[in-house]
Amino acid sequence: MKTKQQAQWVLETLKQVYPDAHCALIYQNPFELLIATILSAQCTDIRVNQVTPDLFKRFPNPQAFANAELTEIERFIHSTGFFRNKALAIQESSRQIIVKHGGQVPNDMAALTDLKGVGRKTASVVMGNAFDNPQGVVVDTHISRLSQRLGLTQKKQPEAIEKDLMRLIPRKDWTLFPHLMIFHGRALCKARKPLCLECPLAVRCPSVAE
Secondary structure (H helix, E strand, C coil), X not given: CHHHHHHHHHHHHHHHHCCCCCCCCCCCCHHHHHHHHHHCCCCCHHHHXXXXXXXXXXXXXXXXXXXXXXXXXXHHHXXXXXXXXXXXXXXXXXXXXXXXXXXCCCCCHHHHHCCCCCCHHHHHHHHHHHCCCCCCCCCXXXXXXXXXXXXXXXXXXXXXXXXXXXXXXCHHHCCHHHHHHHHHHHHCCCCCCCCHHHCCCHHHCCCCCC
């Protein structure tokens, strides 16, 4: 119960501190969010947002990606890193969307994770943000770090951390909570040097004295 109370307090406090917390990736539809999220692996959201306007202008839909030369996709996304693997994932997932789902990104976790290059985290991003149908709590490096520091979990693996957070956070906040944690991780609870003296969560954070 104590951990659940802590989670609720963290959630409500961060809502007040970051009332504009949102998905940092810029997108116009579920397909664009899917592609942007694939590109965001081992890459900053800022860099992805620099790449996607030209990418989506050249390849506006799954059909365009499916018919493209792989090397052309690679040129557009080169700066995001791991560009060959990402280009292949984008093209193959686009073809799967056309063949299996009539050209529309499926609103279904199992169908999404069946797509090339789409794991649970990417699928959860799309389900929660594009479809407003949260199926889990996205766990990235910020959320993992903050969840441990704030005493919400003792787990180390993302899948285990997600299970703990799903028990602690109301489902209606499963999509918002990661955005709040990411905003806070970037602003104050930084990896190497957290700014505890400025942090509104410090009064109930078990890691402040460390």
